[in-house]
Each structure stands twice: as structure tokens, then as C-alpha cells.
Amino acid sequence: MSSTSVAERPASPRRTPIALYQPQPEVDLLRTRRLGRLLRWRWGRLAFQLPLLGLAALLVYDGLTGPQLASQNLATVITWVHYRGLVVLALLLVGNLFCMGCPFTLPRTLARRLSGRGRRWPKALRNKWLAIALLVLSLWAYEWLDLWASPVLTAWFIVAYFVAAFVLEALFAESPFCKYVCPLGTFNFVSSTVAPYQIVARDHDVCRTCAGKECVNGSAQALGCGTELFVPAMRSNLDCTLCLDCVRACPYDNVALARRPRLHEVYQDSYPRRWDVAFLFLVFAFAGVGNAFGMVPPVYALAAWLSSVLGTGNEALLLAIILGAIMVAMPVGLGLAAAWLSRRLVAGRGRGEPLRAVMARYAPAVLPLAFAVWFAHYTFHFLTGALTAVPVLQSFLLDHGIAWLGREPNWSLAALLPTDWITPLNIGVVVVGLMASLSALSRRGSRPAQMPWMVLFVLVALAAVVIFTLPMEMRGLQG
Template identity: 40%
Template sequence: PPLLLLGNPFLPLLTGLPRPFVREVIRPFLLWNACKRFGRWLTNPKVTWILFVVMTLGWHAPPLYELTLRSPTWHIVEHACFLCSSTLFWWPVILPWPSRPQWPEWAIIPYLLLADVQNTVVSAFLTFSDRVVYPTYGLVPQFPGMNPLSDQHAAGAIMWVPGSIFYLIPAGFLAMRFLSPRRHAREEFLLMQARLNVSRNKRKADQRELVFTGFDLLSLRWVGRVIRSLAFRRVVQGFLFGLAILIVCDGLFGPQIGPMNLAGTLPWTHWRGLTVLALLVVGNFFCFACPFTFARDLGRRILPANRQWPRWLRTKWISVGLLAIYLWSYEAFSLWNSPWLTAWVIIGYFVAAIVVDGFFRGASFCKYVCPIGQFHFVQSLVSPFEVKTRDLDVCHSCKSFDCIKGNQQQRGCELRLFQPKKESNLDCTFCLDCVRACPHDNIGIITVTPGRTLARDYFRSSVGRFAERTDLAALVLVLVFGAFLNAASMTLPVENVLSFSRLTLDLISQPVILLIFFSLVLGLLPLISIIGCALASRRLGSIAGTVRPIACRFAMTLAPLGAAMWLAHFGFHLFTALLTPIPVVQRLFLGLHIAVNGSPWWNLHTPAIPQLLDFQCLTLNLGLLVSLYFAWKVSVSLAAKRKAVAAWLPWGVLLSLLYIAGIWIVFQPMEMRGMLH
């Protein structure tokens, strides 16, 4: 049906009919007011969506489905209903001529996503059912090695993943078009001139020079003034610094049971969940409020900070290694359930930040060492806000370059991000030093299309080109595969496999088993997957050049799906353990002899959220969609003419496999960490 409607069938049909018949029969009928009212009612999105869902769910009900299997006539009726209802469903999305929209464009996005929810419900029911839903299939011959139940599970999975893509791709296209900044008439004229008068490479540069302004958070009268204030940042940093000290003290001297200690609840459950939410809703807020840089600034009052960071260390490899070690040690030493170890991790973090930035200029710790910062940088690639210039013409006329050099009142960007050449949130801590240093007030926190730079490959200030940054691609891959590995390690099937391996190889300890497992999933698996997909893309798409830049370009497009997995996982723990800090704080008050009625509420339960699984599935759906979209954009820019689909296909398969793994993970029993019950 979508292809039929995309062909605008009415015009060729009317043109192909005899003119007298069209004039005397068809025209009066189409102009009849009752007919027009009925047509608008029939194609109303509310009507089409309800009709589509009723037909899908109704015909998949076992009694009706069994009827269609036994009766050829009813089988034809079923497919006729599917054809008519699906044609009407896609009508408000495609709007074939001469239709007019009845809903605003943005409303079609939830229209499609809600339709995908019902597809997910039916597919999940078939995939995870422990019995054969349609008895007739139990009586027919099966493929070798399959039984009726496994055949049903396979059918449900096929209906789930490819079926969801048909809803998510148009929803993503509409979302990108809606989020793209609107261009003014003069900007359109300038863009047209650029297309007519300059070469292809120059045209790309000119398009970047055009000013597409979005909503600026700093333009809000009171909110903007508060956010840009250095005093406000220091207050927030000071609060988190004090909270970190409290967590360390409780971790060292409090009860060594994770859910009863601040060090076992706030860092591993609430801070991580809120961080990912903030990154995907606003931006890199937690780097803005970082307590470690607060301690570093205090340390610089004593330490010299006069050395240059070694050139050979100006990469992401240190942070890649630290991230891999963190992901392994989190499971190997049960950091989530060891307040004492958690406290020493925080102490080590403070010492590292003070020592590195106490002896080296700039923000070397943030840019090259801090694994938390690298996590924030990569996830903020899909954030809706970005610290960027408001008007590039003002930057071109500026002679001071205070945004990067600083001045007597305010330091410039310590991460060496030159605003006119800055793209995306990569390496940006949202410290707003550039905002306060700019003499022209030409930098804001401005809305952008999430992930807009993932498919582009031009020089970025202090970052360079994605195609030349193997270390950056490795960082993204560790975080993407680490997202699925970190979540899977908490599920019952993976825990059973690891326990079986430990019992089988009884001479190997649990940390060693986990080291082998993590090395395979974080090291070997990404390497084989990325190189294999890059080789396939180069061959299928006739892409010129070596494998490395192809792999680096496409690796960046995996970031949205990784961010979705982090959100689905951390969001689960955040919402299931939302109230656990309350009895912990009550215990602290009692220990400090502050008046608290009774004893801590250790039996306090967080109310169950039935929609949590739907939220996780929707998050993964959106992550898959965005990653597929940007992988397609990269393939279009790299592949030979008419071979973009072939170049994109290996990455589409890889992303789909990761998505299936994510869906499998969220449907598994998961360890309820950070909770007593």
C-alpha cells in the first residue's frame, strides 16, 4: 500500500479513463459534498489508526486466524481487510494527491510509533509464548530441525524486527524533517546561489557558513542569565562535591551492604540513570556540574599546571582502556554491592583529576583521560542542544578570539574547541567558559538535530575528521558493545552461562572468567564485526580507499543505538529503585542523631511501572532508526552511484542484530541491583 500511494494513483487513473466518463460520471461524484465528507472521515488519522489496529489484532486472534486457515474464502477476506486497512493507515502519512493533511506533521510521528507498539505486542506474544498459539500449525510438516513452537518464535521475530522498521523509518524521516531548523527566505536564496555558482566541495563549505538558528536556551531572560553565571556553576559543583564527600565517608565507614549505603545506591543507580536522561533530553549537564573539576580548580591554587600534555598521548586510547577496565571490574568485583570499593574509586578519581590537571595545562584530564567524560561526549552526539555560535559573520569579524584564548576576566575553552569550527558536542563539557569569554555574546546553547554530524566528515576543531580517528571509532565501539554487554551481564541466562563456565573450569576464578568473556565481547567481536562490515561495504558499494576510514565513518553511526541501550538499561534500574535513597538518608540522620521518627523505612517499595518495558522497547526502536538513518547517509556519501543500498546493507544487518540482542536483553529476568527487595 505505501508504494501504491507514493505513486499518486488518482491522476493516472483519471487520465486513463475516457474523458466523457470522467466528466459526466466521476467528476459529479467527487464534487458531491457527502462524498467529500465521507472521504475526509474515512482518511482521518484517528479512524485509519483504529481500523488498522482492530484489523491486525482481530485477524490474529486464534479463532479468526484458525478460520482463515481452514477456509480459502475467509483467507481472501482476511487479506482484503489487510489491504484496505493498511492503505487507509498509510494515507495520512503519504497524503497522495489531492489529499490535504488533517493533522500537523509532528502528530504523524506518534501515530506511527503507536502503531509499532501494537506490532510489538503481537510479535512479542508470538515470540515468547511457551505454547503453539495456532493449533493448525502443529499438524503441518516443518522444516528440518524445527518444531511448531520454534517456527512460531521465528515468525514472531521476523514480524517484529522487519515489521518495526517499516514504521520507524518514516517516523524517523518525519522527525528529522521536523527537528531540522527552518530556513528563512534569504537563506534559501543564498543556498540556491551556492548550488549554482560553486564547485561541490566549496558548496559544502558554504552550506556550513549559512546561519540556521534554533531555540537558544541562554536567550531565556532569567534562566539564561542563571545558567551562564560562573557563580551558578560553582554552586552546583560545590553541592555535588559535598555529596561526593558524603558518599565516600558513608562508603568507608557505613554498612557494607550496597542498598543500605549511599555509595551503593546513588552512584550506580541514580547518578547513571539521571546522567543518560540529561544527555538525551538536554546535553552534557553532568560535566557542567562535575565535582572532579571543582576539586581540580582548587588544587590548581597550589599546583603549577604549567606543562604541555605529551603529544603522543593526545588520543582517546587511555580512556578506551580505562572504560574497558571499568566495565570488567564493575562485574568482576561487584562494585555496585561494595560501598568500600566504590568509595576508593571516587577517591582515585579525585586524585587523578587533581594530579593530571594540576601539572598539565588546559583540561587534559577531561579530554584524554576521564572515562566518565568520554561516555558523556559520545552520548551527547545525539543530544538536542549544543554549545555553538549564533552568527558566524560575527566570528569572522572578531579579532580577539577570546572564546579560545580567554582574557583577563575569564579563561577560554580549555579543550581547545574553536567555536567557528566546532561541530557537535564531542569533547565539549558544557563548562560555558567560551560563553562568558566571548566579547560579542555570540555563543549560546542552541537546539540542533540530534546526531546531525554523525554522517559528515569534515575537519572539526580539536577533533579532526572522523575517518582519520581510529581511537575515536574504538571509543564508540567500546561504549556501544559495552552497553549491551553491561546489561546482558545482569540477566539470568548470561549469569547461568558464566556460572557454568566457572564450575567447568574450577581452577579459574570469577574475575578471570569475566576477563575472558569481556575480552571477547569488547575486543574481538567489535573488531571482527566492524572490519567485516567495512570490507563488505567497500566491495558491494565500490567504495574507493582503504578499510580503515570506511570503518571509522560507519562506526560513528552506531552511537545512537548504543545510547538507546544505555537509556533502556539505566532507566530500568532508575525507575525500579527510585525510592531506595530515602531509607539510606534516614539511616544517616539517625546516625548523626538528627531527629527522625522511628526507624528507616527499609520496606519501602518503588511503585511498579507497567509501561517500563514499552519505554525500553520504544527507546531501542528509536535508537535503531536513527543509527540506520545515519548509516544510510554515510553510505550515500561514500558509495558509487546507485550502490548506496548495497554499501549500507552490511551495517543495517549489524545494527539489526544489535537491536535484536537489546530486545532479548530487556525481556530477560534482570538482577535488581541497588535494592533490598
């Protein structure tokens, strides 16, 4: 029997706030010796943007003045073969490097001067609906205008990006272009769930006592986050352009670019629970399939059938119907159906859960598969044509009387890998993406509620595999 009396008991601990144990990031790119110093440098982002600005200027110049043959012009080769392949590789290996070095936001200072005070982005547009619409619209325009086949249109496409970023910066006080408008940014934001790095606060207690919140508000010396993310509240890579303005603005040096498990936000279910975000993920997945579908023979048969049924050869209309069905109607219809079935299959009180909550729980699990489909498609073009940049650059230099890279372009350079290897690689990538999506799905809700989504994901993966095994036909729809 214990001899300890009540009076002798130790006093209960005082109810004062206790700092939770927060491990410091094991790997923080900002703390590496040379790279970290460059990234944190005041002009660090500019150092990445200027080379890309120079490249963009070169592409516009060659697109407007060079050979109007897609295979011999830097604008088309670099934009449609290299940019897309390198973006998905960078996302997988490091993160959203393109947004970090994005040259389109460089005229910002000029725009800010022009705008004066500017105004706030309309509240009704502070969501992803416009971004979804512009993503689909840009993919439709890509097919309709055969952008890949036209150096001059590709050049104007690049110029249009500069103008759009400039105009929005000039009209609004914040930076709405990246967060609410840019289709490239939308693609990168969604895809950066596969990235192994994320901006995090090193010590949340420091943020709790921080008065100025400079990471988001900015200071006299540095800009705050352009997409208005508050570092200690960041639970995903969504909307992070990796501009590192937060790093430079933080007076406590409390921001890390930390290594993390890939798909962290998908597994931890840490995306905002909103309709627009859930539909963005589904549209992104189906758009990947639709974009690849545009290059295989069945799309031409479908277009011909549609043309005879509707009695019109209007390419814009036919494409709008086909892509609208795949990229909008299917994700919306099938997503809602899966969410409704999920709710029906849940026993008890779960049946009364709002559809939005069900959708927001399951839709993010599609992201690994969605990225895999885009990755397979874009790396197909990159792996089959990466070396074509060499003869095109040789030809460009020779046009300008420069023979640094030889006196004759070497047109035999093209593929990085034997083309026979690429289809099995693509299928392997899609299978890995499906496995990751199913794994993420298995951590959400009950097993019966997962079933409709499992069926949906398998169907998307099957569609992608079928497309990648069909012979690729690189041509315009109506030709």
C-alpha cells in the same frame, strides 16, 4: 530580440567576500531571562558544582562510615541507581549536565598552583585510545570488584576520581582528564549526540575577525575551553563538557547554547574521521550490551563453562576474557569486517577508499542504538529503585539523630513504575534506537554498502532485546 548591447549590460558584481546567511538560533538557553543569566554568570558553573561536591562528600562519608550494606547506604544507592539513571535522562532532555556540574574538576585551582607551569599532554595520547581502554577497564573493574555491592569501595571509587583529576591537573598545563581519561566523560561525550542543545557561534563573521580567540585561549578574566574546542569549528557535542568557559571568555558575547535537532552530528556525518573515534562508537555500543549481559543468567553459564575449560576460577581472568570478547574483540572484528564488506560491495572507484574512511562513515550511525541500550539498562535500575533513596536518607538522618523525614524509614518505597511495565519500555527504547540508527545509516553511502552495517546493527539490537527479556539476576559473577 533583445536590444541590450554588450556595453549596456550591468556590471558583474564585485568579487568581495559576502557574509553567508546565518540564521540566529531560535532557542538559545543563554538568552533566557533567569537561567541564561545564571549560566553566563562568572560563578555559574560553581553554582552547579558545589551542590554536587556536597553530594559527593556525603556519599564518601556514608560509604566509609555508614552501613556496609549496598541497599542501605547512600554511596551505593545514589551512585549506582540514581546517578546513572539521571545522567542518561539529562543527556536526552538537555545535554551533558553531569560534566557541567562535575565536582571532580573543582580542586583544579589547587592543582594548578601545585603544577606551576605544567607540561603538555603527550602527543601520542591526544586521541581516544586511552579513553576507550579506560572505559572498558572501568566496566571490568565494576564487575570484578562488585562495586555496586560495596559502599566502601564505591566511596574510594569517588575519591579515586578526585585524585585522578587532581593529579592530571597538577602534572599538565591543560585539562587532559576530561578529554582523554575520564570514563564518565567519555560516556557523556559520546551520548550527548542525543542532546537537543549544542554550543555554537552566533555569528561566524565575528569569529573570523576575532584576534584573541578567547573561547579557546582564555583571557585574563576567564579560562578558555578546557578540552580545547574552538567554538566556530564545533560540529558536534563530542568533547564538550558544557562548562561554558567559552561563553564567559568570549569578548563579543557571540556564543550560544542553541537548540538543534537531536543526533545532528550523526545525521550530518560531522564527527572527526579517525580510527579512534570510530572504534570508540563501536566499543560504546558493544559495551552497553556487555554491561547488561553481566546481569542475566547466560553469563553465569558462560563463566562456568569457561572456568571448566581453562581450569581456573580466577574471576578477574574470566571476566577479562568475557568482557574483552564482547567489548573489544567483537566491535573491532565485526566493525572491520563490516567496513571491508562495505568497500567490497561498492562499485567503481569506491573500492579503493581507505578502510578508515569507510569505518568513519558508517560507525557513527550506531550511536542512537548504543545510547538506547545504555538508556534502557540504566533507566531499568532507576525506575525500579528511584524511591529507595527516601528510606536510605531517612535512615542516614536518624543515625545522626535527625528526624526531619520521620522517625521510621519507609522501606516500602522503591519503584517509580510497576516493574511489569519496564521490560516492554526497554524493548521499545531499543527498537526506537535501532530505527534511528538505520535512518542515519540510510543517509550514508550506497545501499549495498550499507547492508553489512544494517546486519550488524540488527544483531546488536537483537542481542539487547534478548538480554532485556531474560530474567535479571542481580548478583556477582562468582558469588
